[in-house]
Amino acid sequence: MERFRLASGLEVCLLANRQAPIVTTVLLYRVGGRDEAPGRSGSAHFLEHMMFKGSARYGPGEIDRRTQGLGGNNNAFTSHDLTAYYFSFSADRWHEALAIERDRMTALTLDPTEVASERQVILEELAMYRDEPWDALELEVQAELFRGHPYGTPVLGTARDLESIDRESLAEFQGRYYRTANALLVVAGDLGAETAERVEAEFGDLSSATIERPPVAAAPVPDGARRLERRHGEVGRLLRALPAPAPEHPDHAGLRLLATLLGGGRTSRLYRTFVDVGQLCLAASCALAEAEVASHLACSFEMLPDGDPSDVERRLADELASLRELPIGDEELERGKQILLADWVFQLERIHQQAITAALAIAQGDLEQPEKLVRRALECDTAELTRLAQRYLDPRAGSVFGLSLPETG
Amino acid sequence: MRAPEDRATSGRRAAGFRPRLRRTEGAPVVAVRLLLAGGARCESIPGQALLTGRLLAEGTRRRSWQRIAADAEGRGMILSSFSGYETHGLAIDALAEDWQLALEWTAELLFESVFPADRLQWLARQAAAELEAQADQADLLTARAFGEQLYAPHPRGRPLQGDATSLASLNPDHCREFHAAALGWGAFLSVAGEIDESKVDARIRELFGGLFADGAGDGDSTRADRPRPEPAPPATAPARRQEIVTRAQDQAHLFLGSRTLPRAHPDYPALEVAGVLLGTGSGLTGRIPQRIREREGLAYTATADTVSGAGLDEGRLVCYVGTAPETLDQAEASVRDELERFLVEPIAEADLERARSYLLGREPFRRETARQWADLMAVSALLDLPLDDPDWYAGQIARLTAGDVEAAARRWIKIERLLVTRGLPVSRECVRPT
Numbered sequence: 098m099e100r101f102r103l104a105s106g107l108e109v110c111l112l113a114n115r116q117a118p119i120v121t122t123v124l125l126y127r128v129g130g131r132d133e134a135p136g137r138s139g140s141a142h143f144l145e146h147m148m149f150k151g152s153a154r155y156g157p158g159e160i161d162r163r164t165q166g167l168g169g170n171n172n173a174f175t176s177h178d179l180t181a182y183y184f185s186f187s188a189d190r191w192h193e194a195l196a197i198e199r200d201r202m203t204a205l206t207l208d209p210t211e212v213a214s215e216r217q218v219i220l221e222e223l224a225m226y227r228d229e230p231w232d233a234l235e236l237e238v239q240a241e242l243f244r245g246h247p248y249g250t251p252v253l254g255t256a257r258d259l260e261s262i263d264r265e266s267l268a269e270f271q272g273r274y275y276r277t278a279n280a281l282l283v284v285a286g287d288l289g290a291e292t293a294e295r296v297e298a299e300f301g302d303l304s305s306a307t308i309e310r311p312p313v314a315a316a317p318v319p320d321g322a323r324r325l326e327r328r329h330g331e332v333g334r335l336l337r338a339l340p341a342p343a344p345e346h347p348d349h350a351g352l353r354l355l356a357t358l359l360g361g362g363r364t365s366r367l368y369r370t371f372v373d374v375g376q377l378c379l380a381a382s383c384a385l386a387e388a389e390v391a392s393h394l395a396c397s398f399e400m401l402p403d404g405d406p407s408d409v410e411r412r413l414a415d416e417l418a419s420l421r422e423l424p425i426g427d428e429e430l431e432r433g434k435q436i437l438l439a440d441w442v443f444q445l446e447r448i449h450q451q452a453i454t455a456a457l458a459i460a461q462g463d464l465e466q467p468e469k470l471v472r473r474a475l476e477c478d479t480a481e482l483t484r485l486a487q488r489y490l491d492p493r494a495g496s497v498f499g500l501s502l503p504e505t506g
Numbered sequence: 507m508r509a510p511e512d513r514a515t516s517g518r519r520a521a522g523f524r525p526r527l528r529r530t531e532g533a534p535v536v537a538v539r540l541l542l543a544g545g546a547r548c549e550s551i552p553g554q555a556l557l558t559g560r561l562l563a564e565g566t567r568r569r570s571w572q573r574i575a576a577d578a579e580g581r582g583m584i585l586s587s588f589s590g591y592e593t594h595g596l597a598i599d600a601l602a603e604d605w606q607l608a609l610e611w612t613a614e615l616l617f618e619s620v621f622p623a624d625r626l627q628w629l630a631r632q633a634a635a636e637l638e639a640q641a642d643q644a645d646l647l648t649a650r651a652f653g654e655q656l657y658a659p660h661p662r663g664r665p666l667q668g669d670a671t672s673l674a675s676l677n678p679d680h681c682r683e684f685h686a687a688a689l690g691w692g693a694f695l696s697v698a699g700e701i702d703e704s705k706v707d708a709r710i711r712e713l714f715g716g717l718f719a720d721g722a723g724d725g726d727s728t729r730a731d732r733p734r735p736e737p738a739p740p741a742t743a744p745a746r747r748q749e750i751v752t753r754a755q756d757q758a759h760l761f762l763g764s765r766t767l768p769r770a771h772p773d774y775p776a777l778e779v780a781g782v783l784l785g786t787g788s789g790l791t792g793r794i795p796q797r798i799r800e801r802e803g804l805a806y807t808a809t810a811d812t813v814s815g816a817g818l819d820e821g822r823l824v825c826y827v828g829t830a831p832e833t834l835d836q837a838e839a840s841v842r843d844e845l846e847r848f849l850v851e852p853i854a855e856a857d858l859e860r861a862r863s864y865l866l867g868r869e870p871f872r873r874e875t876a877r878q879w880a881d882l883m884a885v886s887a888l889l890d891l892p893l894d895d896p897d898w899y900a901g902q903i904a905r906l907t908a909g910d911v912e913a914a915a916r917r918w919i920k921i922e923r924l925l926v927t928r929g930l931p932v933s934r935e936c937v938r939p940t
Contacts (some may be wrong), residue, residue, distance in 0.1 A: 114532075116530075116531050116532035116533075116874075117532070117870055117873070117874045118870050119870050119871065119874065149789070149790075157800065158790065158791070158796060158800055160789070161788060161789030161790050161791045162791055162860065164788045164789055164791075165782075165787045165788040165789065165791045165860050165861070165863065165864040166859070166860040166863050166864070167863060167867060168863045168864050168865075168866055168867010168868060169788065169867055169868075170788045170789070170868070170871070171788065171789055172789075185871065186867070187867055187870055190867075213803075214800075214801075214802075214803035215803065216803075217803035217804070218799055218803050218805070218806050219806070221757070221804070221805050221806040221807075221828065221829060221830065222806035224756035224757045224830065225756075225757060225806055225807065225828055227755065227756050228644055228754040228755060228756050228757050228931075229643060230642050230643065329642065329753070330641070330642030330753040331638055331641065331642060331753070332635075332638050332639045332642050362575070362579045363575040363579065364572075364575050364576050364579045372632075373571075373575075373628075376628055376631070379632060379635045379636060379639055399639055401631070401632075401635045402635060402638050428576075428580070431580065432576065432579050432580045435579070435580055435581060435582040436579055436582055438582055439581075439582025439583070439584075439600075439601060440582075442533055442534065442535060442582075442601065443533070443535065443584075443599065445533060446532060446533045446535065446874070446875040446876070446877070447874055447875060448874065449871075504753075
């Protein structure tokens, strides 16, 4: 592993791994939904789409054609905190990824016709999420959980705001945030000795102008147990979201282990109580959703057609109370740790995943953070988990319960 | 490490049971896959294969389902039993140090499952609920209707779950008998990961000996040499167009296509390249996503595949667009126009070369992990094709000419035979099948 910063301010991490003849590049910009001006929600995501729609050397669609011609794949994603672009190629032909990234960073076209066309595409993306029952519920719960905070605004933006985003506003947004000093590059896989030189040649001469990114406020904790209800389809879907601290917080690792005990696998508490033994739900899970300044624990339930949502709500309250009040058995604790450890090993099987994990960790300020979190979780004992459950797993102290109920009945 | 061609010779029935092993570098993990040539295509009651596969992890002569789950997860293993249209079976992903346990438990679940009645009852209820949950998703509901239009009465024309009535009619004997029969139709085992191949091979002979054609092992009578039942063929004159009402509020869904060919058909490589040119390639390079999304801005998702789901049975051409109801007609007309042009215009050499590069360039990404290798080797054995040999695949793609691709596309894509299913949001007009 090699890390350095170019004169242009670009932070670079090279991760050599020769398990397969593959190279993945991830270029991550420290800009996301939280950086958008009022009335311009969706700008970061809109710009991400436009980064594939033409630059000086690569016309509309040309990036995908070049990627395909080289036998690779590419994509991008936007969150509230960041925007990331990645390419994966065979190890003998990955270098064009750097040329593409430089070109669209410095010479994006933003043709007004393409902007208008892409707006329609994003409106269809919004419609797709509105129709998908889980996506729609999650968006509403997140909006309620982070009401008044940038994390409560959908990354895709609202249809109304999207109408007001134009070529000029996108150009201004890109000019402000898409700079080498606001970006980091990870190159992972079967790297040659010349990799650092190639990166330097492509990005070393760019302006090192920095940007003052306003810090994001701490996320608010909902006052008490909030509820929201929507109607969709014929199957009930329930989502309980509980605020949790950001990954850098010392309690975060233990909460990951608690999430595993609650929803990690068939032996987990929620799966047994609601699915395999209780037979109230088709599925039950628990995950810790992470962002830069806040996380949340999401317990999700897809109900059987004749199920009673209040029964699920009550039993979930019982399960959370049990974690707060009763010690966790040794066998269960060890099993949870083993699941967490194996997940970590499996997660890093692919070069692509290694590159993404590294980029996100560096953006959070610590490349070693993912591994540290696993190690810290493995050190947790019953007493610590009980303390964490008491602090974070009480819905009455602040949570959102979202119900997507059948339209009939 | 042995060369791929050493392992690429497993016959389906004639050669009997021949496990495929591969040592992979990287993460210290092992992946075990056991496929039985059963699946929904061989079932006599809809849903029988699905419940049979799922019941494999629900109790054996030695352990309850709770114990199986606790033992596996206590080692950080991911143990799952499953069923598809052409197989049912077992998958275990484990840390490399647990390779013996992974094999032992695969054998235990394969040979000693007891198919408990109470678990069958629950799984049947669960499967019926899955059908309801899927029906809330407009794209899935429309895809299901399209599948029925293409394939019925072939099993691919119905959900793996069957329906609520067929699920309620199943009992443990149905599953026990189906599993026993499938053991006779063909068993395919693959192991990949950080393993010592000779030790794994020896242990497999001890645990699965009865499956070997030479009877090596413990003398179990299961032998992969019995003919499989053939499913009912698809209808010859299905409805050309249908519209269904979904539970969506905003989007309409268009599925347009026809049945094409099985995986082993000699036209498969050429038709696969045609699929890349139409829409299965990297990003939005295909003609359908280019036209629908990039040029006309009609959809976020617009895809096209010519060999979707091809296996022992025929795959399908399927063009999909999720769009606003107001632009559904335009989207359908554009898809048809692109297909028509594709069939009459010559394929440019540069386009062919790009599609070829894509297919060859993606190969390393399909062989990166132990899990991928195990999946690939098991499916190779099932289909009796050396899919796990990169040179074989590269040879097939490299020798294709533009003429081969054009000819295959014209043989398998007939504009006048295209079937259409449109899923409309609630409150939109619906016309009945014609």
